[in-house]
Amino acid sequence: MISFLKGLFFDQASKISKMMEELDASTISPEIDEPFLQKTKDLLHELFQEIQHLISSGDLDIESLASNNIIRYNTIHEKILNIELFRFLVIINYDEAEVYFKKKITKIYDEINCFFQNPPIITTISNSDDYFWAFPGYDIIAVPNGEQRNLLNLPDLYHEMGHLFFSQYEKFLIGKINRSIEAFYNREIIRVDSEQRAQTLKTFYREKLVRWASVWVMEFSCDLIATYLVGPAYAWTNLKICTLSSGHSSIYNDSAKHPSDEARMRAICYLLNKMGHTAEVIEINASWDRFLKATNNPIPANYADIFPQDLLNELAENVFEGCKKIDLRTYADQIAKYDQPISRVLNDAWTKLFTSPDDFATWERSKIEEINTLLR
């Protein structure tokens, strides 16, 4: 057992050495962000040293530590995979699409006045099912392969950028919303006793409180940041995603990872109204109401206590003020300064889709070529 387990750690060290060799090869794109490449090499080197230290520590020779050493092995295995999946593959697959997105995200960061962070690496290693995702710890955003040829999903890139801003400026962005959430649920828990409601509601409220504080505040905030930056187009893109959720009867459902689509839409519309997009909100709400009636998804019990409008409004106000504090430019301010920022093209795309759907594909192609020319 001892020599077997020791051998496994030697094998892990060997795997890391091979990955490091590959990162030193001349086939790596010269366009890849140098600090990202270097950090990946550093992380691999640190893991390599951790294994070497463990091998020489003598811990692997102690039979009664076998279970602990297996846990160490499994954890190191996950750490290697983590680097492989979220950094190594990004580097190895860095190609023309990534170069295009690099220019595009640099332009967007300029338009939104984001100087407190370097633009993240955009990788196309995702797929249509996994859609857009961000890994804030590694400063990467993944978009589906081929996404450089689309415009209608791109507002979600701003949501993922929101995750990167949130990881840096959470306190500025959310204000004192956690206090309000806690106060709301504590009041509800007290009411369970005073109004002799079912005791199971206490667990229900405690669970929702934890979800709000740990995950939902972040998700709502990223929606609100995207709305602040890209305006009505974000609501339309969100409605597109909701169409898929409705197929699983999930419009009103929350999960530990996400608030309900319905509540997200309410928060987005509240902020759009505050930003002065009143006419667009009337149009969005009309479509949204018809959508809710057509899909007729079931509303869970006590739904009003899960996403009260007051909490959504307060969070929207806080995020709006937070974005101002960190000096991000609103959608309207981007237009005032740049006339044709990327965010405007995305709003035009939705307008075009509604007004001339037959011409949309041709229009989209020509717009993307126009952006390409601008980025050269």
Next chain:
Amino acid sequence: MSDVSILSNQYNQLVATSDKVNNSVITFKKEHLLADESNRRKYPKLAVSAEEHAEAKKTLTAFLDNIKKIMDENELKSDFIPSLIILDYKDRLSKYHDLNSALPNLINQVSNDKPIQSKDLIILDDLLTVLDSERSSLFRKLRKGRG
């Protein structure tokens, strides 16, 4: 939008907990071994510094206290366990029927520097097994979220 952003945060929190608790249990196991003279001859590199002991004691006391709160008081907040898995974690712990009665004694042993017994180490190993399963399961979700 996939769940990678959320899962990566929560996974990192759990890895930090799993590493810290595992290292602390290793420290206590080494001290248990060091109590036997024959082990010192068998493993010449075996040693535990005062700093390692203090760190392990601090980590395990806080970790065990938190488990007790989760099990006794329906506490759903934890600095050790991410919110996404806390209910599942509680459920897995509840399958160890003797844990509830053994925890107060174990906390007392660890926090007051009383010698750790073999039966205490078995409980700590059980708790590590639960953490290990939760961590692996969360990592699988993170990988799946990436596609």
